[in-house]
Amino acid sequence: xxxxxKFRFWxxxxxxxxxxxxxxxxxxxxxxLMPEIFGxxxxxxxxxxxxVILARILFGGLGPGRFGPHGGRDGxxxxxxxxxxxxxxxxxxxxxxxxxxxxxxxxxxxxDAPGGSESKKE
Numbered sequence: 001x002x003x004x005x006k007f008r009f010w011x012x013x014x015x016x017x018x019x020x021x022x023x024x025x026x027x028x029x030x031x032x033l034m035p036e037i038f039g040x041x042x043x044x045x046x047x048x049x050x051x052v053i054l055a056r057i058l059f060g061g062l063g064p065g066r067f068g069p070h071g072g073r074d075g076x077x078x079x080x081x082x083x084x085x086x087x088x089x090x091x092x093x094x095x096x097x098x099x100x101x102x103x104x105x106x107x108x109x110x111x112d113a114p115g116g117s118e119s120k121k122e
Contacts, residue, residue, distance in 0.1 A: 023049040 027048035034040040043051070089097065 019049065019052065023052050026052050 023045060027043055027045055030040075030048060030051075031042050035042050086094070
């Protein structure tokens with residue numbers, strides 16, 4: 001039990017240190033660029049910390065992140081239909097799949113390019 005509490009404590013401390021670090025970096029960047037370029041006000045540390053948290057909520061979401069139920073170490077690629085399809089292909093099917101889906105070579109604009117639609121007609 002003691003080990004779990006230490007892990008949680010250090011996890012919370014790392015989270016707070018990360019927020020503090022991003023806030024300081026954002027504050028320096030904002031105060032160096034925005035007032036002079038756009039005429040916006042200079043921000044204090046706490047205003048910048050609030051802005052960083054707001055940006056995380058608006059653009060990053062509040063979900064579990066990459067170590068949640070569908071990502072991270074435990075559930076890495078779990079339930080991904082493309083991965084399942086790839087794993088169920090034979091070696092010949094994989095080679096054919098890569099050959100036919102490489103870049104934009106199947107697009108009509110690239111018909112004369114090597115590997116495009118013209119080479120398949122032969």
